[in-house]
Amino acid sequence: RLFLPTSSSSVTAPSEVEDDGKRIINLDHGDPTMYEKYWQKMGEKTTIVIPGWQSMSYFSDVKNLCWFLEPEFAKQVVRLHKVVGNAQTEGRHIVVGTGSSQLFLAALFALSPTNGSEPMSVVSASPYYSSYPSMTDYQKSGLYKWAGDAQSFNKPGPYIELVTSPNNPDGFARHSMVNRTGGILVHDLAYYWPQYTPISYQADHDLTLFTVSKTTGHAGIRIGWALVKDVEIAKRMTKFIELNTIGVSKDSQLRAAKVLKVVADSCEQSGSSEYTESFFEFNYHLMAQRWQQLREAVNASGVFSLPGFPPAYCNFHGHILEPQPAFAWLRCENNTEDCESYLRGHKILARGGRHFGVEPNYVRVSMLDRDDNFGAFLKRLSMFQS
Numbered sequence: 001r002l003f004l005p006t007s008s009s010s011v012t013a014p015s016e017v018e019d020d021g022k023r024i025i026n027l028d029h030g031d032p033t034m035y036e037k038y039w040q041k042m043g044e045k046t047t048i049v050i051p052g053w054q055s056m057s058y059f060s061d062v063k064n065l066c067w068f069l070e071p072e073f074a075k076q077v078v079r080l081h082k083v084v085g086n087a088q089t090e091g092r093h094i095v096v097g098t099g100s101s102q103l104f105l106a107a108l109f110a111l112s113p114t115n116g117s118e119p120m121s122v123v124s125a126s127p128y129y130s131s132y133p134s135m136t137d138y139q140k141s142g143l144y145k146w147a148g149d150a151q152s153f154n155k156p157g158p159y160i161e162l163v164t165s166p167n168n169p170d171g172f173a174r175h176s177m178v179n180r181t182g183g184i185l186v187h188d189l190a191y192y193w194p195q196y197t198p199i200s201y202q203a204d205h206d207l208t209l210f211t212v213s214k215t216t217g218h219a220g221i222r223i224g225w226a227l228v229k230d231v232e233i234a235k236r237m238t239k240f241i242e243l244n245t246i247g248v249s250k251d252s253q254l255r256a257a258k259v260l261k262v263v264a265d266s267c268e269q270s271g272s273s274e275y276t277e278s279f280f281e282f283n284y285h286l287m288a289q290r291w292q293q294l295r296e297a298v299n300a301s302g303v304f305s306l307p308g309f310p311p312a313y314c315n316f317h318g319h320i321l322e323p324q325p326a327f328a329w330l331r332c333e334n335n336t337e338d339c340e341s342y343l344r345g346h347k348i349l350a351r352g353g354r355h356f357g358v359e360p361n362y363v364r365v366s367m368l369d370r371d372d373n374f375g376a377f378l379k380r381l382s383m384f385q386s
């Protein structure tokens, strides 16, 4: 049984969008503004008030290894993972970060030996998240160094492998790809939530990164969290954040805690007068509708193709469903070598394959923008003909 899109969360139909072909449609970033619609519906449910005398100290919980972690934020992280069933939190240390971006750097710092004769190699299978190479190398660290595609990596010695699942940009579920032992894995599960993909297993890795940005759409709060098994690694990640920013905004953690609480409440009280459907159901339907419209427009164009995804049983929704990723990974089928430039010629801004370590006949388009922008994109696609 596949979930079908409902009308309760309808997308503006392309036919309703005005498009003279001149407007620039920017779908380059994965800015999750699509979610504004849900949070507008929720009205004051996530509003918090912080008096001037509150949250003044640097410290949140001096008994916790991560001393700047707000207990209420930690509580809601554990609760939400339990409600969704996407990650094991027992026996884990939670480290909070200014987005999962800061935690990514904290993880590289924590996992690299301090006395290594050369920098630790950092790899990920292509197409990989375009920020990994630049974030790894921009400070020219002596501790770690970007070493490219995990599939062709064959340098002896230790390495860090980034496993992004579902993957940004192509949306596929992933496992480690380096064909040998001796690697340390960092799982970036930013998109392992039920609006994007079937929750088919409870993640149980050594070091896992999540972010509020892609969970609830609150990218601007700048909060992410890591679930870390090894106490020494968790301590070193905490040390990195101490050296980098002396902790993480308490205001942001409190706001994130409230948002995660409302998401968990919406799941537990789905079908009640308070929450007719959960956050994930509402946005699952929205994504399903967008993907259906996109596939129709892409097929009609004859110019592009999209990957197909195997359906799987989702423990959260209780149905078999198809993945519907946060990005569309389009391939140009018209002998255009540079798909990014081709789209730019039609005033559509998107990120070409080269940024992700693959051929430029691929391009990544955000599926998480506001209705009017996404609708304009569909309308513009309908003007393409092979």
Ligand code: PMP
Binding pocket: 030, 098, 099, 100, 101, 102, 129, 164, 168, 188, 190, 210, 211, 212, 213, 219, 222, 223, 224
């Ligand atoms: N990992 C992946 C795979 C992402 O796509 C993103 C956001 N584009 C991030 C990490 C960073 O998220 P943030 O810093 O907003 O938490």
